[in-house]
Each structure stands twice: as C-alpha cells, then as structure tokens.
Amino acid sequence: MSYTLHGSILSTCTARVVASGATIGADIKLENHDFHAIHEAAWAKNQPFNQMPYLVDNTTSFEIFESRAICKYIANKAGSDLLPKQSDAEAYGRFEQGCSIEQSNFDPAASGLAFQLVFAKMFGLETDVKLVEKLKGDLTKKLQGYERLLSKQKFVGGDKLTLADIFHLPYGSIVAQLGVVPSLTDGSLPHVKAWWDTISSLPAWKEYEQQKAAAMAAMGAAK
Ligand SMILES: N[C@@H](CCC(=O)N[C@@H](CS)C(=O)NCC(=O)O)C(=O)O
Structure with missing residues (x-):
C-alpha cells in the first residue's frame, strides 16, 4: 500500500496527515505544491474547495480529501490501533x-x-x-x-x-x-x-x- 499526498510541508492540514501516517507506519510520499496551485481549476478537480491536502491511494487510484478523513482512511486500511474498530x-x-x-x-x-x-x-x-x-x-x-x-x-x-x-x-x-x-x-x-x-x-x-x-x-x- 502506498499513497501520494498532495499538499505542502508548510500546511497544517498536510502536517496532520504526515504525522498520522508516520505514526501508523504508512508509505506516504508527500508531493509538495506551492500554495498558489490550490486556486487553479486543475486542483479543484481533486479538492473541490480549493484547499490542501488530498491523497491518492496508489494501489486503487482512489482519491480522498479532508485531512482527518484521510488519516482515518489510511489507519483503517492499515488496521491501525490509532483508529479503534467499530466492532468495539x-x-x-x-x-x-x-x-x-x-x-x-x-x-x-x-x-x-x-x-x-x-x-x-x-x-x-x-x-x-x-x-x-x-x-x-x-x-x-x-x-x-x-x-x-x-x-x-x-x-x-x-x-x-x-x-x-x-x-x-x-x-x-x-x-x-x-x-x-x-x-x-x-x-x-x-x-x-x-x-x-x-x-x-x-x-x-x-x-x-x-x-x-x-x-x-x-x-x-x-x-
Ligand atoms: N478541513 C480541511 C481544511 C483544509 C485547509 O484549510 N487547508 C489549508 C492549508 S492548511 C488551505 O488549503 N487553505 C487555503 C484556503 O482555505 O484558501 C482539511 O482538514 O483538510
């Protein structure tokens, strides 16, 4: 399982995913973008609210945005204890x-x-x-x-x-x-x-x- 995170090392919401992903032990490659990029029409195709970050799951091409949702998605796929199971x-x-x-x-x-x-x-x-x-x-x-x-x-x-x-x-x-x-x-x-x-x-x-x-x-x- 590998992921590409589109965001910026300077962005707080990107930081949330970077830190969660590293604690989970997920293989995430951060692709750094300039903040101007989020205002381009191309960005809105991946993040409709012109914000960063968004994530691409390289195995399935599934895309997801909203930093907290991204973290939960990665943790769920990894079976991480950082996300308690719904069965409990x-x-x-x-x-x-x-x-x-x-x-x-x-x-x-x-x-x-x-x-x-x-x-x-x-x-x-x-x-x-x-x-x-x-x-x-x-x-x-x-x-x-x-x-x-x-x-x-x-x-x-x-x-x-x-x-x-x-x-x-x-x-x-x-x-x-x-x-x-x-x-x-x-x-x-x-x-x-x-x-x-x-x-x-x-x-x-x-x-x-x-x-x-x-x-x-x-x-x-x-x-
Ligand atoms: N709720 C979103 C917020 C995303 C967000 O506000 N990202 C900031 C960077 S940390 C951004 O893109 N700001 C530019 C803007 O909102 O115009 C998330 O958690 O991903």
Whole structure:
C-alpha cells in the first residue's frame, strides 16, 4: 500500500496527515505544491474547495480529501490501533467523541489564533487584535474542559493514543510555540500538560517539525 499526498510541508492540514501516517507506519510520499496551485481549476478537480491536502491511494487510484478523513482512511486500511474498530462500540464511541471534541472545542480557537498571529502576516493582512483576545479566552476556557476530561481518561479519544490526539498537533504546536494560551503547557492544568507533553513528543511529530524547519531554512537560503 502506498499513497501520494498532495499538499505542502508548510500546511497544517498536510502536517496532520504526515504525522498520522508516520505514526501508523504508512508509505506516504508527500508531493509538495506551492500554495498558489490550490486556486487553479486543475486542483479543484481533486479538492473541490480549493484547499490542501488530498491523497491518492496508489494501489486503487482512489482519491480522498479532508485531512482527518484521510488519516482515518489510511489507519483503517492499515488496521491501525490509532483508529479503534467499530466492532468495539465503546472504544469507537470514545474515539468519535474525541474527534468531535478536537473539531468543535479546540480547532476553531487554535486555528483562529494561528491564522491571526502567523498566517495573516504571511498574506499581508492585519492581525485582528480584538479577535485574538477573544480566541485566547475561548481556548483557555476550553482547556478547562480538557482538564476535566483528561483527569478521567489518559487521551482525548479514550485511554489509548488515537488519531483524535494527533489531530490536535498542527495548530496546538503553533499555539504552544506562541505561548498565547499558557495553560496548554505551564502545568496550571496538570492533566492537560501531561497529555500535551506526551503527544507533542511523538517521534513522528518531532520528525515532521524537523522536515518543516529544514524546508523553511532552504526557502530562506533560496531568497
Ligand atoms: N478541513 C480541511 C481544511 C483544509 C485547509 O484549510 N487547508 C489549508 C492549508 S492548511 C488551505 O488549503 N487553505 C487555503 C484556503 O482555505 O484558501 C482539511 O482538514 O483538510
């Protein structure tokens, strides 16, 4: 089984698939595209919303987009424990609960902060300072819910590491590096800190961060 992932090493949603795929042990070749490519008509044939990434299954030519769906597809084909089996109703239920938590309680504020504080500048846009303050407050409050959850179970999708945890890494790492929501890392929410320390030190994530740093250094050197 081999896959071609069309995206960019600099894209957070591509990072979600790269890190999940590496943790699963899947054979994924990342084809790096310039961000301008997604606005071309040819791209919309593969990703109708002009976003990256999308994946091609090289064995069957099946194509799929939406980073979380891509990760679940790869994990399902590999029979990976990162995706609990539907036949185990409770484990699968907890896992889907964890995926929904990430998408509804973490991603809106974390991706909003990353956009306002990192990507807006790259696109020549002004940072909306009022919105940043609101998003910081939103995520701080949500993390209190994470603390309550993680005092009862070790990971967001149950007692074992699942894709639901890995899904947090791309935007969570940006928030952690910016230091704008201290309770993610400062130990004031001890279960959150222990969880974050564990998932952010997964070898696949460290490897992704090294690849991204190397790509950024190469881009800087080419300027
Ligand atoms: N829900 C989609 C979001 C994809 C997405 O927003 N990708 C970003 C790059 S990380 C993108 O293509 N942004 C360009 C745009 O939305 O115009 C996924 O998870 O794949």
